[in-house]
Amino acid sequence: MNNINSSKIPNTPINQLNPELQEKLTNGYPPFIDIHTHIFNYKDIPDYYLGFRLPISRRFLGFVGFFLHNLIFWTKKDYLSRAAYLIKVLKKKNSSDIFDSMKKTYYSEYDNSILFGVLTMDMLKGIDGTQDTRTLRDQLFLISKLAKKNNNIISFAAIDPTRNAEALRIFEEVFSINDNDSDLNYVGLKVYPSLGYLPTHPILMKMFEVCEAKQIPVLSHCSSALTRNSNDSIKNIPGIFINDISLEGEAPKDFKTGGSHKQCEKDYRDYFNRPHHWLKVLETFPNLRLNLAHFGGNKAWEDFIDKNESIDIQTIPENKKKPWVATIIYLLKKYPNVYADFSYTFVEEKFSIRLKELMLNDTELTNKILFGSDYSMVVIEGDYKKKLNNFKSIMQPNLINQMARNNNLKYLFNL
């Protein structure tokens, strides 16, 4: 099988940034970084994105957004109605408009010192209805261009490993430096398991080997499966499934779901997004720079708080239940370069209050939690600006600065 030629990939990803930004990061007070944002628009999403069929066109989305928002406003908490907030963002003409509006609305438009981790998405293999969608390469080129123009974007390339040999070629292309205009200068790799692959997929393992050697930061979605593969079953899934009982697991090679939106969300989450798979990845690549994004997400934090789940990490390797939050804390403490961002999960006040307690009581964790927002996905939760400000006021400037400045910079560039 193909391998990755890593001879042109720099030994540290900071070399992907322009010299001015490199200088700024290495000398002086670390800038504020939002590690987790998305600026993709309707051109990047297949019809079955959001779990139901939408003929995606800008005009149609405008109509759907209006309909969901105004005609069923009395069920504002309803999933469809909340999706209208997101649709309003997705129907913007291009990604740079979304980026500008995010900066202007939620951060001061004049504060150009803020940096944004921008995560691309590769949904074309896993989700149906992709005939009018922009290709992955076009999306990767576009975000790379935007990053070079703005000089405040840290770009992450999403590559679905089920592309097999093509995935390895794209990996090589986005990270190699040839010192010419075609350089894409991606900093990190984005992984989204519920699109239908395990973190232990052999193609991903080849990528992780290079990521570990070249210090490339990896960011994996680790939460519910709002975005997921659109099939009811997937057969012969490559890689190792890690169950709760042992590291090798009884690998169910086939996945099956069906039924309601809620049921599919749960099944995809429990099969693909579970943090347990990373026990195996990290056993193989213990120095991998990894962000388990969302710290498990809302369901994991509900279990942790409402069911008073244990976070006694001593028991994790043998624990037959392996609770999600405890498993992530175990990984954060065991491996030097593993982190967790609290993006999206911060929308629930009780989760943020509990996170603060954890961080104040355990200095090891204080250094391992990253600040991220998950814009534009998080606008589904309603008044995002209010929720973001509320999170900042709960955590107080000292912890916010620790997460957004010190920890993000350490995760990205080991600075």
Ligand SMILES: [Zn+2]
């Ligand atoms: Zn996200």
